[in-house]
Amino acid sequence: DIQMTQSPSILSASVGDRVTITCRASQTINNWLAWYQQKPGKAPNLLIYKTSNLESGVPSRFSGSGSGTEFTLTISSLQPDDFATYFCQQYNNYPWTFGQGTKVEIK
Amino acid sequence: QVQLQESGPGLVKPSETLSLTCTVSGGSINTDFWSWIRQPPGKGLECIGYIYYSGSTNYNPSLKSRVTMSVDTSKNQFSLKLSSVTAADTAVYYCARQNRGGSFDSWGHGSLVTVSS
Numbered sequence: 001d002i003q004m005t006q007s008p009s010i011l012s013a014s015v016g017d018r019v020t021i022t023c024r025a026s027q028t029i030n031n032w033l034a035w036y037q038q039k040p041g042k043a044p045n046l047l048i049y050k051t052s053n054l055e056s057g058v059p060s061r062f063s064g065s066g067s068g069t070e071f072t073l074t075i076s077s078l079q080p081d082d083f084a085t086y087f088c089q090q091y092n093n094y095p096w097t098f099g100q101g102t103k104v105e106i107k
Numbered sequence: 108q109v110q111l112q113e114s115g116p117g118l119v120k121p122s123e124t125l126s127l128t129c130t131v132s133g134g135s136i137n138t139d140f141w142s143w144i145r146q147p148p149g150k151g152l153e154c155i156g157y158i159y160y161s162g163s164t165n166y167n168p169s170l171k172s173r174v175t176m177s178v179d180t181s182k183n184q185f186s187l188k189l190s191s192v193t194a195a196d197t198a199v200y201y202c203a204r205q206n207r208g209g210s211f212d213s214w215g216h217g218s219l220v221t222v223s224s
Binding site for chain 1: 151152153154165167168169201203207208209210211212214215216217
């Protein structure tokens, strides 16, 4: 299985901050990478697919980039609704696998 | 906007079979791929497998020997069976639509299944 490693595991930030989360794959995944936001007690919500494509309805402050084995999710200006846990997911090789998550908390 | 809803028992005894059904509304099950994903309490996400409306399946090798998925297009439903469960199978089970090659764009609310005697 392809291992996905996110960093950091916990990120403390303030409203208005620019936030970057990194996801590294154990082998190349040909940009087949998605990002999700999950709030407590809720299902994950798709933010980004195919590395950099914004899902319909997702605010433009979210963006994704990367290639090969290293990918990033950036929130340009953190909003109160953005405090949550974020997961990356590869879908180049089955079984699709997720990172362990990055919790974005209030500083 | 397609909606998904899981249903099934919330408590299963060790060694028995976990059974869940996902009902799809607001769209037809006769497109895309349909998945089951689980999340143990406080932990990360694990793909269990997916099924196409034709009935073709792909299971996570780590669970393959215990997993069976099926689809009922007349009811717009798909189902999961996981046999010989242990406490390690305690998790929130999500059904989801798999789209654009493998990302999940619609999810059910999740169903907590606890394995305990």
